[in-house]
Amino acid sequence: MKTLVLGGTGKTGRKVAERLQKLNADVRIGSRSASPAFDWEDKSTWDAALDGIDQVYISFQPDLAAPGATAAISALTKSAADAGVKKLVLLSGRGEEEAQQCEQIVMSSGLDWTIVRASFFNQNFSESFLVNSVAAGYVVLPVGDMREPFIDTDDIADVAVAALTDTKHSRKVYEVTGPRLLTFGEAVQEIAEATNREIVYQEVTIGEYETMLTKYHVPTDVISLLKYLFTEVMDGRNEYLSNGVEEALGRKPTDFKEFVQKTIGTGVWNQPVYK
Numbered sequence: 001m002k003t004l005v006l007g008g009t010g011k012t013g014r015k016v017a018e019r020l021q022k023l024n025a026d027v028r029i030g031s032r033s034a035s036p037a038f039d040w041e042d043k044s045t046w047d048a049a050l051d052g053i054d055q056v057y058i059s060f061q062p063d064l065a066a067p068g069a070t071a072a073i074s075a076l077t078k079s080a081a082d083a084g085v086k087k088l089v090l091l092s093g094r095g096e097e098e099a100q101q102c103e104q105i106v107m108s109s110g111l112d113w114t115i116v117r118a119s120f121f122n123q124n125f126s127e128s129f130l131v132n133s134v135a136a137g138y139v140v141l142p143v144g145d146m147r148e149p150f151i152d153t154d155d156i157a158d159v160a161v162a163a164l165t166d167t168k169h170s171r172k173v174y175e176v177t178g179p180r181l182l183t184f185g186e187a188v189q190e191i192a193e194a195t196n197r198e199i200v201y202q203e204v205t206i207g208e209y210e211t212m213l214t215k216y217h218v219p220t221d222v223i224s225l226l227k228y229l230f231t232e233v234m235d236g237r238n239e240y241l242s243n244g245v246e247e248a249l250g251r252k253p254t255d256f257k258e259f260v261q262k263t264i265g266t267g268v269w270n271q272p273v274y275k
Contacts, residue, residue, distance in 0.1 A: 001026070003164055007031070009029065013057065017029055019158070028049065043075065053083065058088060063225055065099060065229065069099075069102060086112055088109065089113070089115075090103060091156065092118070099117070120150055121151060122254070137197060137199045138199070138200045142209040144185075146184075147182060148234070149178045149242070150256050151253065152254035156176060174244035174247060179254075194261065195264060195269055206231055
């Protein structure tokens with residue numbers, strides 16, 4: 001089985017590709033820098049990327065809640081079917097209405113499928129938009145006492161690879177979360193204690209947050225997505241645990257403390273890196 005890993009250089013896709021390669025699987029990385037290239041915004045790149053592919057891991061950038069995601073997933077699903085692809089594994093978002101619409105598109109494709117529906121990534125604190133804030137010792141977000149079951153991308157990758165390598169996961173939806181509910185302030189405090197640093201967490205209004213992001217020249221489409229996530233998705237609807245990791249893998253999910261400990265060794269929180 002030849003697998004196309006879309007988002008193959010991203011937080012989950014990179015790990016999916018690495019795991020498959022260690023299993024000596026035939027893997028093609030789907031990214032704009034790969035050869036053949038894959039670009040979500042350029043459909044002319046899709047046919048070459050899908051040529052000869054049996055299954056696809058789909059990680060949509062920037063998020064399935066972004067405008068145009070449902071149209072893109074619908075078009076990709078059709079292109080995959082036309083190319084002879086047999087299975088799709090979709091990384092979906094927990095509590096996002098648009099993500100659920102994308103799930104239905106994949107489920108109705110006529111192809112085999114598995115859905116991995118994930119909560120907020122641990123790695124958003126270490127690889128994404130929060131890493132510099134943590135490193136600088138000052139994290140500002142428009143969210144207070146709402147608790148989130150943060151999930152580790154290693155667990156997501158393990159579930160995705162299981163779905164890509166074993167037919168017993170066919171036509172299943174795995175809702176994956178970490179084993180504990182934490183507020184963002186509690187998560188930041190756990191990082192602070194483990195690194196023996198002072199890291200301040202401050203809750204702000206969504207208006208203040210938007211002003212701050214604008215001041216730092218964050219693109220408007222990213223600001224819109226973050227506003228959506230923190231006003232709609234982070235409204236308490238996801239404040240519960242799910243057993244998708246244990247159901248798929250037969251083990252407990254990674255605890256946030258474990259994530260913090262393994263991240264300390266990378267040095268990413270030592271000082272902010274602004275590009």
